[in-house]
Amino acid sequence: MEKLMEIAKKVSDKVEIYSLEKTENGIVFENAKLKDIDSKLQSGFSLRIIKDGKLGFAFTKNLIDREEFVQNTLDSLKGGVEAKFNLPLTKDLPKLQTYDPSIETLTNTEIVDECNRICDILSPKTNGQINLYAGSEVDKIRLINSNGTDLSTESSFYYNYTSIMYPGGYSSISRVVTYKNFEKTPDECLNYILNTYNQASKEVTPKGGKMKVLFLPETLYVLMWRLWFATSGKSLYEKQSPISERLGKKIFDKKLTIYNNPLYDRMPGARSFDDEGSPCQHFLILENGVLKNFYYDLNYSNKLNKKPTGHGFRSAAWGGDSITIKPTPFLSHLYIKPGDKSFSELVKSIDRGIIIAGALGAHSGNIPNGDFSIGLNPALYIENGEIVGYVKDSMAAGNIYKVMKNVIAIEDTFYPAHSGTYPSILFDNVSVSTKS
Amino acid sequence: MLDKLKSIISKVDANYSDIRYETKKETKIIFNGEELNQIGSNITDGYVIRILKNGGLSSIAFTKEVDAEKAISNALENATLIARNVEKPIELAKTEVIEDTFLPELKEDPRMISIDEKLEITQKYNSIPLKHNGISTTTTQYLEVIREKYYVNSEGSEIREDLITTRIFGTIISKDGNLIQNVRAGVGGSNGFALLRDKEEEFEKKTNIVLDLLKANPIKGGVYNVILNPSIAGVFTHEAFGHFSEADLIEDSPTMREKMQLGAKLGSDALNIIDDPTTPDQLGFYKYDDEGVKARPTKLLEYGVLVGRLHSRRTAAAFEEHLTGHCVAEDYRFAPIIRMGNIFIQPGRKNFEELLAELSDGLYILDSKGGQTSGENFTFGAQYAYIVKDGKLGKMIRDINISGNLYKTLQNITLIGNDLDLCKIGGCGKGQLNIRSCHGAPHIIIKDVIIGGM
Structure with missing residues (x-):
């Protein structure tokens, strides 16, 4: 990388090199049986240069011909992509515990044994089909720039996603555990999946209408995607955020506090710097319902004359290889602050309503407007404080700027889930359409 | 390349193995509103090996050629682990052995078109909605993906095939007060750059729709x-x-x-x-x-x-x-x-x-x-x-x-x-x-x- 830096520095004003090395193992169990093991050994380099206020960007998997790689980056200058930002000089960052060396000796056999253990516990207690996705991963990131920044981080991950599926599809009750190294899935987690599924194993067909709706951690991404969009510096710059004028104003229920915290290293994947070398921070998006901050990367903070907030990440909505993606504003480690009710208390407090345990089509509504309209996959129907069955062929719809004003209560624990770590949240008055 | 791949899998001690090497050239030009956000071409590459041994099938993807041996040993280990755990050994249906090179015929090969011309046409379509009042912004992307694939398996198949995809697509966004509407617009296909020419109508039509949506209930x-x-x-x-x-x-x-x-x-x-x-x-x-x-x-x-x-x-x-x-x-x-x-x-x-x-x-x-x-x-x-x-x-x-x-x-x-x-x-x-x-x-x-x- 140093050699590449030397070559690139000679022909440009500012240089940034990002490298990623990734080792992954993925194990799939379907119907309580091992189905597949897939491994990946991936690496690559991403180069950004700035010359005369213009940006060059290129990437490669194999750093064979450095001159050619730099030339490729120079070629991309021709388009005239504007880049007036500076690259940071970042050092003396807090040391985070992100890597557990024992991950290196974790074998796929041990993970398969753990999956078999879970299947043995669940199988006798449920008629539902059991699917598991488990695996391990080690990521090494190094980022250097011509301003003297030289940062690196190594992260280890182990995850196990357990689900019990409803007949006829992929609709399920599920939960994932993630750690920095192998740990058995706690009984508490398995019991939650089992009990929730078993209580709702019968199909019911309730009437639709406005009702109480409990979003599980697994489905809150539907709402959070809309908030991500609205609070991004990119959306502000493009004048697409419907809350651009609402900073410091109450936009949601006062029970909601939402923040991004890459520094929280009890969870795997903590980061002290973002993918362009800005320091990460505990960052409030929303406090007691009041909009506190918009988040920026280097580029959009410069365009909007704000300070960068350490949110420049190489991530895209549909995954993708991070070396191939330019940094953009991204909420990498999003949390919703837990409330004061246990899951069972939340369920008991519902006279008539549904739990949204799975969502279909979160990406297809009018995201800028905050609208959502999702297939329930499934919903669990609650009457008089008890789960009475699961509901198919129904939808929930609304707008986050209305729905998130009506929070009844928030669960007292958060769980890692799709795109963040969330507790369950109970909302009032959400529109649900069913066939009845 | 096919010979190199043959040599890599010749070392595999298994019932079946295959290897695919690909280069992927991606050209992207992205506009956000009037502003050019990204432009450039990049080539990336890598290998995927699959191994079937004693009824266990496993795969591994890797970037560096020097990792081939390690990759094979990983995949063999995983295949063996699967074999030990499956009730019924995994089998592969019989298929004919193929030796072929297939390079699609294109109506204008995008590789022969300059990036300047690609930029110009993307900008032209991007500017159609932006001329209208009520359009708040656009995202318009030119995407060209050229996959050159080399495939070899232990049964004797050797295949070269290219997949070439080009498109210009994006989202047009309209705004009236707090109401934001968007529609997708795009043109493209698999058989050449010519598909992208003279498609102003698509972007004009979608612009009108997203403006009408502001008035729709x-x-x-x-x-x-x-x-x-x-x-x-x-x-x-x-x-x-x-x-x-x-x-x-x-x-x-x-x-x-x-x-x-x-x-x-x-x-x-x-x-x-x-x-x-x-x-x-x-x-x-x-x-x-x-x-x-x-x-x-x-x-x-x-x-x-x-x-x-x-x-x-x-x-x-x-x-x-x-x-x-x-x-x-x-x-x-x-x-x-x-x-x-x-x-x-x-x-x-x-x-x-x-x-x-x-x-x-x-x-x-x-x-x-x-x-x-x-x-x-x-x-x-x-x-x-x-x-x-x-x-x-x-x-x-x-x-x-x-x-x-x-x-x-x-x-x-x-x-x-x-x-x-x-x-x-x-x-x-x-x-x-x-x-x-x-x-x-x-x-x-x-x-x-x-x-x-x-």
Whole structure:
């Protein structure tokens, strides 16, 4: 990388090199049986240069011909992509515990044994089909720039996603555990999946209408995607955020506090710097319902004359290889602050309503407007404080700027889930359409 | 390269192995509003090895050639672990040994077009909406993906094939006060740069629609009879039915397999669905899949009866059904999985006016905004719709999301138009992205569709 830096520095004003090395193992169990093991050994380099206020960007998997790689980056200058930002000089960052060396000796056999253990516990207690996705991963990131920044981080991950599926599809009750190294899935987690599924194993067909709706951690991404969009510096710059004028104003229920915290290293994947070398921070998006901050990367903070907030990440909505993606504003480690009710208390407090345990089509509504309209996959129907069955062929719809004003209560624990770590949240008055 | 690949897998001590090496050249030009956000071409590459040993099949993707030995030893270990854990050894269906080089004929090879010209045409389309008051911004992207694939297996197949995909697509966003609306616009395909020329009309038409949407009312949630236009009927075919016909998605689900038995009457008599990756000039075209099997047209639904499904070598053996050549990878980072190629509802006899008359009252729903499926349940969004009353098109409405159950919906397709159209831009995210996933249909009538509304 140093050699590449030397070559690139000679022909440009500012240089940034990002490298990623990734080792992954993925194990799939379907119907309580091992189905597949897939491994990946991936690496690559991403180069950004700035010359005369213009940006060059290129990437490669194999750093064979450095001159050619730099030339490729120079070629991309021709388009005239504007880049007036500076690259940071970042050092003396807090040391985070992100890597557990024992991950290196974790074998796929041990993970398969753990999956078999879970299947043995669940199988006798449920008629539902059991699917598991488990695996391990080690990521090494190094980022250097011509301003003297030289940062690196190594992260280890182990995850196990357990689900019990409803007949006829992929609709399920599920939960994932993630750690920095192998740990058995706690009984508490398995019991939650089992009990929730078993209580709702019968199909019911309730009437639709406005009702109480409990979003599980697994489905809150539907709402959070809309908030991500609205609070991004990119959306502000493009004048697409419907809350651009609402900073410091109450936009949601006062029970909601939402923040991004890459520094929280009890969870795997903590980061002290973002993918362009800005320091990460505990960052409030929303406090007691009041909009506190918009988040920026280097580029959009410069365009909007704000300070960068350490949110420049190489991530895209549909995954993708991070070396191939330019940094953009991204909420990498999003949390919703837990409330004061246990899951069972939340369920008991519902006279008539549904739990949204799975969502279909979160990406297809009018995201800028905050609208959502999702297939329930499934919903669990609650009457008089008890789960009475699961509901198919129904939808929930609304707008986050209305729905998130009506929070009844928030669960007292958060769980890692799709795109963040969330507790369950109970909302009032959400529109649900069913066939009845 | 093919010789190098042969030499790599010659070291594998197993019942079967294959290796795929690919280079992927991506050219991207992205505008956000009037501002150019990204431009450039990059080449990346990598290898995928699959090993079958004693009934265990495993795969590994790796970047560096020097890692080949380590990769093989990993994959062998994983295959052995699988073999120890499976009840029934995994087998691969027999297929012919193929030695072939297939480089598609293109109407203008994008590799011969300068980046300046690509920039100019992208900018031209991007500027069409931006001229109008009420348009707040656009995202317009030129994307060209050139995959040069080299495939070798231990049975003697050696295949070179290129897949070349070009498109200009994006989102046009309108705003009035706090109301924001968006529609997707795009042109593209698999057979050359010429497809991108002279397509101003697409961007003009979509600009008008997104402006009209600012004045449209939201739909009220409920159950409606609808006509779907070919674009969204194609998404329905893909999301609701197509995924269910992918053998790997149902292989280990006893409840889904029970419903999806060949010979089962799933749809109305009017319904015929086929997946044909060999349809020339269509987005989903390919000659060989990523396990070296020749793609073939596969009838899935005939007069409403399930007559076939899409297979890999592994599932064809497990189901004891014919190979179809539908096992495809996103790129060099992935082992192949079962994907649709060009899936479509075959046309019927009625024209659009006859469908409107037949519908009488309901909704005419147009253009997809993405969808998702989970076995028998599906949801997808539409960009806009019109109220139909007494067989006549009325006011435009917005915020349309459709949800349903596959079996009920297939039975509820009552009439099929004669105007088949296949999509020009694809995108399916079944674990891996498939930008060549192509679907289509004529206009169709579906009864009793559940719509989310707001």
